[in-house]
Amino acid sequence: MKQRLIVTPDLCTGCRTCELACAFAHSVKGKPGRSRIYPLPTGKHEMWTPVVCLHCDDPACAKSCLVDAITRNEETGAMELDNDKCVKCMACVAACPFGCSLHDAQHDLVVKCDLCGGDPVCAHFCPTKALTCRPVIPTRRKAVV
Amino acid sequence: MVSLTINGRVVQANKGEMLLSVTRREGIDIPALCHHDAVEPFGACRLCMVEITKAEWDGWTNYVAACLYPVEDGLIVQTHSSKVNELRRTVLDLLLARCPNSPEIRQLAAEYGVTQTAYEEIPDADNCILCGLCTRVCERLGFKAISTVGRGHDKVVAPPLKEAPPDCVGCLSCAQVCPTNVIQYEDEGNKRTIWNKSFELIACKECGKQTITRDFAEALSSQRNIPEDYFELCDECHRRELSVKMGSIVSWSREAAS
Ligand code: SF4
Ligand code: SF4
Ligand code: SF4
Ligand code: SF4
Ligand code: FES
Numbered sequence: 001m002k003q004r005l006i007v008t009p010d011l012c013t014g015c016r017t018c019e020l021a022c023a024f025a026h027s028v029k030g031k032p033g034r035s036r037i038y039p040l041p042t043g044k045h046e047m048w049t050p051v052v053c054l055h056c057d058d059p060a061c062a063k064s065c066l067v068d069a070i071t072r073n074e075e076t077g078a079m080e081l082d083n084d085k086c087v088k089c090m091a092c093v094a095a096c097p098f099g100c101s102l103h104d105a106q107h108d109l110v111v112k113c114d115l116c117g118g119d120p121v122c123a124h125f126c127p128t129k130a131l132t133c134r135p136v137i138p139t140r141r142k143a144v145v
Numbered sequence: 146m147v148s149l150t151i152n153g154r155v156v157q158a159n160k161g162e163m164l165l166s167v168t169r170r171e172g173i174d175i176p177a178l179c180h181h182d183a184v185e186p187f188g189a190c191r192l193c194m195v196e197i198t199k200a201e202w203d204g205w206t207n208y209v210a211a212c213l214y215p216v217e218d219g220l221i222v223q224t225h226s227s228k229v230n231e232l233r234r235t236v237l238d239l240l241l242a243r244c245p246n247s248p249e250i251r252q253l254a255a256e257y258g259v260t261q262t263a264y265e266e267i268p269d270a271d272n273c274i275l276c277g278l279c280t281r282v283c284e285r286l287g288f289k290a291i292s293t294v295g296r297g298h299d300k301v302v303a304p305p306l307k308e309a310p311p312d313c314v315g316c317l318s319c320a321q322v323c324p325t326n327v328i329q330y331e332d333e334g335n336k337r338t339i340w341n342k343s344f345e346l347i348a349c350k351e352c353g354k355q356t357i358t359r360d361f362a363e364a365l366s367s368q369r370n371i372p373e374d375y376f377e378l379c380d381e382c383h384r385r386e387l388s389v390k391m392g393s394i395v396s397w398s399r400e401a402a403s
Contacts, residue, residue: 009391038384042392045399049391051384063369066286067183084169084182087282087318091365094347094356097375099383 002077002136005113005120007050011130014039014048018122018131025121026111034104036113037122050122050131053100053113055079061112064095076118077136086110149220158216165193165211173224176233176253177212178324179276184285186212189276190240192253194232196223208232230257238262240274247272247325272325275300279319279328287368288312291319291340304340315344315358349379356380 019035026033037052055072059079062070069085070092072078081092081101088110092101101112113120123133146157151168158167163186168175179190193211198204198221208229223229237254242264244250250272254260279302280292290313294303304310315337320328330339337344337358344358362376378386 009395040385040388042388042395044392044396047392047395049388049395051387051391060371060375064365064371066369067282069183082182087181087183087286088321089286089316089318089361090357091316091361093380094362094376095365095371096380097383098387099378099380099385102380 002075003115003118003120004077004134004136005052005115005123006132006134007052008130008132009042009047009049011128012039012048012050013128013130014041015127017125017127018050021121021125022113025116028104028107028109031106033107033109034102034111036100036102036111051098051100052122053079053096054098055113055115060095060097061092061101064091066091070101070112073114073118076115078115078118079112080114081110081112083109083111147216147218147220149216149218149222151222152224160216162216163212164195164209164214164216164220164222167216168195168211168222168224175211175224178274179278180212181278181282181322183322184278184281186210187277187281188213190274191236192233194229194236196226196229197221233257234259239264242266243270244272244274244325245270247274247327249325250274272327273302274325275302276324277302278322278324282318282322283313286316286318288314288316288364290314309342310340313340313342314360314364315339315342316361347376349382350377351382351385352379354379354381 016039018037018039022035022037023032037050039048039050042049055078062079067085067087069082070079073080093103093110104111120133123131147160148155148157151171156167156171165177165180176192178192179187188210191210194208195211196206197209198206199219234257237257237259240250241254241259241262245266277293283290290310291302291304293300295301317330317339320330330337335346335348337346344360346355347357347359347362348355356379365371366373
């Protein structure tokens, strides 16, 4: 089922647990990967917000990828990046207007949030429920007569 | 779905899928230097050869390039039989004569027990194995800036007329996919140089960090309809901009509620 990762900035304390959970969940050969989520200060009321891929309806990352390495997983709704297809041109890193396509320098891979295949690990670990995960319920629209 | 046996283990695969993608998914390490998932299989390096047979083949076997061979129901595959390893050794022996100085080829050859080529080493060898991955990827990107020129002994990868390629945008994809890392480039200051052509690297207007060249960004804007101002900030400053916006939205909604 399509998932939505719900971010509630009011609740984020900036503890960075999500970052750690994400890095470990995306380990490469036993070494933690680069976190795909970034809790950042908002500059207001000492408030923080986790910044993470929005899995846009019209994603700049996928549009900029000339080899079609970024595609929508229809099951989870996530925009996923296929590292076997990626030629590391950095177009998506430059194009995402929210900075959510990233270069993992340690593993020399281009990476982004994949909603962990439909069950985001960050949401499980967030102690304050600033991150939660809910299935997308298709909205019913009234028929226009 | 089809069902086949690889090294004695029964595995499932999708119809039409190439053998190499199945072995990769199963975590079996087969050398495949000329293959990349961004482009169609090409079958140039012959390192991915495997042994195949079927129950009804009466003990006959065949040797095929895994990157080019679509899976079939009932196929029985050996990826590292002594005959297969022998074939790979021969290929590596030849590659070693062509690229005696390539660390990547030397290491792979050593893994198969070849440390010295039985053939005559090519004088003034560069490390190019002529797999054409760079040119095929550049073509897939739509730039077609480089190609293989010449034939046989004189065949090399080069831009047209061996001059700075007019269609190159400096994206570095060719250098990234080259299995022997032969394609040289340099990033210095705000300049990138590859194939004897210089490019301006776009500097983030907040912090100066550089990600791609101006030529590449312009190509993406015009071909893929990506607003040019998306390229003005780097990924890090884009994230910061979003968090600040979030702060404004939340404080606005708090004020509205009070
Ligand atoms: S784990 Fe939760 S509270 Fe902590 S930084 Fe991440 S989102 Fe904020
Ligand atoms: S990486 Fe960026 S452009 Fe792509 S879906 Fe996520 S937020 Fe949108
Ligand atoms: S870096 Fe990889 S995923 Fe991103 S645009 Fe280039 S090829 Fe596509
Ligand atoms: S750097 Fe130039 S030659 Fe290499 S893939 Fe990009 S456009 Fe083609
Ligand atoms: S990878 Fe199959 S022939 Fe090169």
